[in-house]
Amino acid sequence: MIRVALAGPRGKMGAEALEMIEQQDGFELVGLLDSKVTDELSDYPVFISILDLLKETNPQVLIDLTTPELGMSHTTEAIRHGVRPVVGTTGFTPDDLEQLNQLCEEYKVGCIIAPNFSIGAVLMMRFAEQAARYMQDVEIIEMHHNQKLDAPSGTAIKTAELIQTNRVSHRQGHENEEEALQGARGADIEGIKLHSVRLPGLVAHQQVLFGGEGQLLTLRHDSFTRGSFMPGVALCVKEVMKRNELIYGLENIID
Template structure:
């Protein structure tokens, strides 16, 4: 197998560091470049504690794409910059694998159109943990039979978007299998604004942000005399790497954008 050359945007961040580590552990992957505005010019390995890798940080994705010959861009950056990064990569003939959440439905549709026009593969996944993807799929199936549902997602306190991309994707899968209706008592009143969580297609989504958490979600389904809980916990960021590895390998086979890791799993 020929080596896949990869640029990592956000390589100095928590997830980016794990991606660089994963790349170094796989013989058929090569770290072509990394992006960090604050570490521009420094050796990536020295900055993140691996020892010299002889690959220096560039200050922007645009600079990295121009400087390095690569097949794949892995992006774990910020909601404010990710759409532009995907556009730059596709226009440069590089396949994006995106774990940054915060893209709107409109953003995704525009990126789908760009990928179709360019014949480029791309994968955007709200969550790369295989167990989390299974949780989302199982929740969608359960909603056919237990339509009364609420989602509670919990993340570390440095996460920028709420609800999480995983919670939003879960809500979308549930809505596909559930007729919209407003749950709860019709006369319900919030004594504190937001106490019942965000409203989506008749059910509620709750976000918790605390130090010490990584990424956790439970989906609660209620029925007469019963409660079904589907839960997933990522205990460290290494849990996302098998999914990232799979996406890097699969994106080279695609000619369109795929939203959600479940679409490249054999389910």
């Protein structure tokens, strides 16, 4: 039985994770971390302080589905207390990841940070990485609900990073291209353009467009409910128990 604590249980992802932990064989929910105790959480031990949660419930794994600022603080404290974090919060900087990597090495504790817990989305990223060997011009369109705070999404950034392992950095489009309106061509990672859409009704969607002479290859993934992320979360909880290092990206634990 894996003792699991959850940070961020009142968010939409957190509510799904709470239900998953309760239903998953081999998981025991030992405590929740939230900014306040509410009636909807009255059936569970709720803590406002991460230190109190860690000391009083003695979890083996902390699932964190909060914000980048809180997620970094929670993850750091968990590692220092020998608790293995599984983090779905995006927005970690390279410096943050390096700091967490050093902590994992120091305390010999595993940590998994996943920009996207959807196994289908991870397969899309893997396929995009492979396609980049043969088609070098690519743009990414990511579409999320209008309450998402960061843009571009962590999934889009991770996709671009994977593509870059098989792509020669270059500027795309006409050499004399100009934006009539600033931002029209999107964000830029080594010449790969990233476009963010934020609309009510969306959950999490992404297209990767590869253009070639006389052809277009489109890779697309759609998450219609947040339940699509839960098999990936459960997989990470089981896998992090076997690890003693930082793993960034679900693709690194899928064969």
